[in-house]
Amino acid sequence: MSSELHTDIAIIGAGPAGIAAAIAACAQGAHVTLVDDNPRPGGQIWRGGPSQAPASASSTFRQLADSQARLLSGFRVAAIPAPGQLLLEDPHRAQVLRYGKLIIASGARERLLPFPGWTLPGVTGAGGLQALVKGGLDVRDQHIVLAGTGPLLLASAATLRAAGAQVLLIAEQAPWSQLARFGWALKAYPAKLAQAASLAWQLGGVPYHHASHVLAALGQTRLEGVQLQLGARTLTLPCDWLGVGYGLLPNTELLRALHCQISQGAAEVDALMQTSQAGIYAVGEATGIGGVDKALLEGRIAGLAATGAAAAAQALAPKRKRQLAFAALLDKHFALQPAITQLAQPDTLVCRCEDVSHASLQLFDSWREAKLQTRCGMGACQGRICGAACESLYGWQGSGDRPPLLPTRLGSLLEPTLAKANPT
């Protein structure tokens, strides 16, 4: 591979959104490069790639395979050294990709919030645990508790059960009243309702508690059990794994580095999925959490729009409206209850990269000050986890991303040949 690649359209993220964008843009005859840091395309939902994906995904994967898109798997975007250039890195090399237009399909991550014991080995995100299993973790006969909020708990439970785990219970923080209203509203979305029904079928027998949450993970050096608030009563259960996720948050680091406007944590886009920066599009979870159908549709719109097929892209706008309405439902009915942000004890770590406790953060008024004085957010994850936690717990807005986007080998940063400075 030469150290510099060129493409008309670079797409970052090979989840449903990125794949759909690639297919649409290729069909228009554009030269497309699809970059994803996982070994296989598929993103979060189709993590194992074509071979493990459900039947519903197979035609999408087939279209991708039949397209002329160049797939750079295992490469992540490390930095943006100059306009129109991305610095990519895989475990062995660095690579510069020059693009004409850019479609960002960076997906979402789970919101993790601190509670006593959450840093014990054996405690993960709810979707994170699912991802581990999709990646090969053996959970046969393991006792698992899932907690947090949102449909991902159900999807994760289904995967875990299929892998032979015993899911002891699911604790959903949203109260029954909200869930019932969500269920009612789902009637307007037959496809979603069918998905929900199929999940419910797969989960037959797993107790599902509403208005419930984890109080603490128990154990000395590894998770041994969990203390739960189930409605009005508390319960302690022994278990091997605990997966807790409080919904999803768009990955906006790349968008912020490109100075794209972000509002309420997601990329701001127009009807053709263009961000505030001309020629840069955002699709899928990056524009707001809405699931796989929204991701596929938005990817298609952007793939068309970026290749000049504006009318065809525009024609999909009404469909997207519906997806956005569904996304708004998710947001509203799974909003966090106040108790969830009050679980941390003074000695509970909020930033686990740098071991910063709740008590030491409570002394400050802003993310910047807390960061400078305690190193919160300065570790390997660069605030991806604790930044969101601090926003939920203390109302702080994060600030100031600093390159690279992810930890990157020093040697890789030297890779792009840029206009020479003239240092003496």
Added chain:
Amino acid sequence: MNPVMHGDVLIIGAGIIGSALAEQCARRGLRVAVAEAAIPAAGTSAAGMGHLVVLDDNPAELALSRDGLARWQARRHELPANAEYRACGTLWLARDEAEMQEAERKQAGYQQHGLSSNLLPATALRKLEPALAPNLAGALQVPDDAVLYPPVASRWLLQNAQALGAQLWCKAQVSSVDDEGVARLADGRLLRARHIVIAAGNASATLLPGLPLKPRKGQLLITERYPQRIRHQLVELGYIRSAHASDGDSVAFNVQPRATGQLLIGSSRQFHDTDPAINWPLLQAMLSRALEYLPSLRQLQALRSWAGFRPATPDKLPLLGKVPGHSRLWLATGHEGLGITTALASAHLLADLLCEQAPALDPTPYNPARFGPWSLADQHHPVGVAA
């Protein structure tokens, strides 16, 4: 509107310079207030390296940095643990025989001033820091130099001042000052004091138009944790050339082992670039330079990089003293790349002047009058301040 605060000294800016001065004035029993536009210790003082280093390029720089280091050393046990003070010493690295001769000259100079240092031949250097490139000619070791983590040290100084009664006004951006001891805040409030000290770093020039102060951009990069890989602050002997180059962009090898095991890699110097974003060509030049000295850095993970702006005067010496032509208005800024080292020395010197006591160091080389005079910002058109 009546002024909301009356006191002896109003300090504008809660960077390390303003904070050190606040502490020193409070210790002397003065009633002190500090007005900070944003949050304390988040300006240049949060962007630098925290190398406490004696520089010997000229007698005035030597005197102030030496005094500054000695004061930090004397207080090292008072500092909170997370200020991460460590007496790791400096190794000034020589690439060839010519630079080795420079190291010898440097040693002679230190010796003359009673400062200890050791010349290390190549073999001894390799023993001390095996990660260094094998082709280096040797080094000058200055064992008493140290490092600390500036944001915490700076906040600590301010907290000491507050414990002694100093008031801190945050989100208090001063938009103009006069020689009657009145400072006007951007929100219209007025603060009054017997003396006003401008310690606003680069922004000081917005309060005193014409002040010969220019932001000099510097970039740093920090790695993930690699404990024990390096034990001394490593600096190339060419550093002074870079630091004192009057114009143009320059890079110099400068690596600091942090208490966390991270390596902080510097440094660059640039006028005429006021963009806080990373300048990539210069970052690359800086990293290439670093690899020449520490080849194994290539495989380490870079965590983040950032830029800061050193408040620089034409002669690279700070401005400490009265604003020329004024009786109640003072300056404490212009510390360029040495403000962490020299903060305590500067605070003592200025507090002496404020209290009309004879300072231990000759204040002449730092007297702002060497450049003045300047007019005050227009009272009716407050100047925007870039915090």
